[in-house]
Amino acid sequence: MRIFKSWRYPASWKFFRLDDRLLLMLMAVIVGLCSGLAALALNRSLIAMFNWLHKYHHIWWAFVLPGIGAALSSLFLEKVVVEGAGHGVPEVIYSVSRYGGLLRFRSSYSRLISSCLTIGSGGSAGPEAPVVMSGAAIGSNIAKYFSLNDRQRVTLVGCGAAGAISSIFNAPIAGMVFSIEVILGEWKSVNIVPIAIAAVAGTEISRILQGNQIVFSHLQFNIDLLDIFACLGLAILTAVASIVLTRMLRSMYGISHKISAPIWVRAAVGGCAVGIIGLFLPVVLGEGYHAVQAMIGGTFSQGLALVAIATLAKVVATALTLGWGGSGGIFAPCLVIGSLAGLTYHHCLILLWPSISWVNEGCFALLGMAGLISGMLQAPLTGIFLIVEITGGYEVILPLIIVSAISTSLCHYIEPASFYLKELVERGHLLRPGTDARVLSDLNVREIIEEDCITVKQNMLLRDFINIIKISPRNYFPVEDEKTNNFLGIIHLDDIRAYLFNPDMYDAVVLGQIMDTKVDVVHPDDDLSEVLRKMDAHQLFSMPVVSNNKFLGLISKATILDQYRKELVVQTSQ
């Protein structure tokens, strides 16, 4: 019976009390397997749905299929699971930043179903972000179920994301790097080991059930110095494509929200528009991995104009799908747009310098994918490792690094926050561990309020007040109303020094006459960052905390600094 009672509290097991890391490793295996299975479930569902709908794609009315899928997806999210649209990755990062990785249980399946409806019906989106959301929610809820602490929960959220990405791409390093670089934002061994284990578990479950296959196999590339120089131009092109895609996604979102129609109607309109584009350019439909494979394999036999148009069309289709209420992520569209951009660039090179023997077009497609992923996510390592693993193309590692690094830098210069983080940064909600904003967000006024002040009444004589000064360790004296005890103002010793040395005033002055009534006050629910801003702006060292007109205590810069230091030590320690 005791075993049954304690099984939900593994941290109390003697075995794990030796080392918390052992507990996290065990949990990482469980989370990695579960998130890997979730990713596979979505992958299989997409294949099944694609096969089922494939026979309708040549019919003229097939353009409504993406619209129906997006509308159903939107209805499912809005009415059934009552969640907002979107891919969910910012929500995971937000939860990790602010609430120790707490995520709703429903998030572990909601995006899987909604993105399956959107992508399976032909919407231009990817399944990766939904599986990240799902994996992260699985990790969070397993941590919650076993009553793990915040730190351990955050690690398991990272494990879930890593397991999902590793499983869907058969790419353990990319999963691990994505989770640490994008989701957690901190490289610490306490995170890295469990996340690596989860990535291995996710990959293994994928290999067991689907076989160990490279996602995009390709020919041998012989890259010379000229090709590497040419990569500089490709990096710029992919950076531009990343910026265009980011801005178009946001502008489509803005336009769709100006229309006062139900969200499922907007999603249907966006989906139908994608369907119409897809009638002429089928490459824009769905996740588009078949087209990527063809481009990397060198069998995508379209001319420059068509490839360039397809690149733009895919950007527009992705913006229409996701901006108008469809569900899915940007990973797969980035791979398609990146490879199309790479192909366009290769065609341009041949057109400009036909006599030079450039490397195979598949190589540029592959580099374009890395450039776009790195640019959109502003996560160069994820871009590099993902492309190396999903293509097995280690021979392109040098140009890959160049393209990823330049694309990330250019995008960061134009758009300081990545696609995933932009909204969080704008709302001031990106709180990475160890940063000023994060430390301040983990403290609150109630924690650091000092309640040892002596309050005085407004009708008190200066003579009586001097006796209070003698016993008070503080220089601030809040003044309250005699009848209601409401806060009226404050007396600071520096402000009344002149009266103190003039005995004639002792029985002539009451505190109500000399108190400062124009005082900036703090409410117990105010953010400390806001309090500090007020203190800096008015050169204050202490401020009274007042609620419902009642004085509660003082808050001082010295105490804030003291608590800040302690919190920083906690956050940055292993």
Place this chain on the structure above:
Amino acid sequence: MEAQLFHIFRNNPFGRETLLQSIYFCKKMGASPVVYIPKFTKFLMYFENDVVQIDLDSSYLSSPDTAISHATELLEEGGLSVRFFEPKHYTATTLPDIHTNFDYMACPRSISDLSTKIGLGYIGPKVRRIVNSARFPVLITSPVYKEWDRIAVFFGGSANAVNALKLGFRISRETGLPLDVFTYVGKVSLESYEQVIKDENLKKEMDYFVNKWHIFEKGIFEENLYEVPHTALVILGAYGHGLIKNFVFGSKMEKIQSTISNNLLIVGPNYVATS
């Protein structure tokens, strides 16, 4: 620091009854109400180890133009200062976060369903999640405004029941109202309940605060509940029994909430007693 009661305002007659009940509770306890007028039909409450999404029914958003004035009017009539809660953080653009650093929270029996569907004996799943996760006691209000002039604590010997008893002592001390304790002995001997009191060092408080300890040794539990004064604030612990304690309220709790229409102050397993 003054205690705060969190209240989600529903701008209709049913919501008025609930707010009146909260106001009455605040006046008795010297707490200040923090009223939230929702702008979206959902919000998140982040507890220490759980996140609960509250999906409100559409009646919470009805007549937004009069919601503030109606709530203000009731609060001012009650002689309380008006403070509305404005969410500062959003998990998604239409999904505000509500912090959980309150001392009490008032809930109708269900906050996710239309008031017309709510009857005695039904406590909604979201209210149950809140009770299960909250560090504060949850005031489940009676269907109509009802003043209380005494306190009744159900004491079943569990850890949560001990917390409920301690809360009863505190409320009795702060309000000066008489406190009655009710225990259904069942298969366990009365001595074991007395032993719990002794082990928890509550003998002194029992003697000081408790007006009468009602012991039910015979009869059906529900029938014995007739003894509970209809003007009592009933305090009890939830989720306190057995292996599945985190999933169900507890059989006694279910019977109490489905039998009596008093205001209930429920203490969950994560409740942290404050002085």
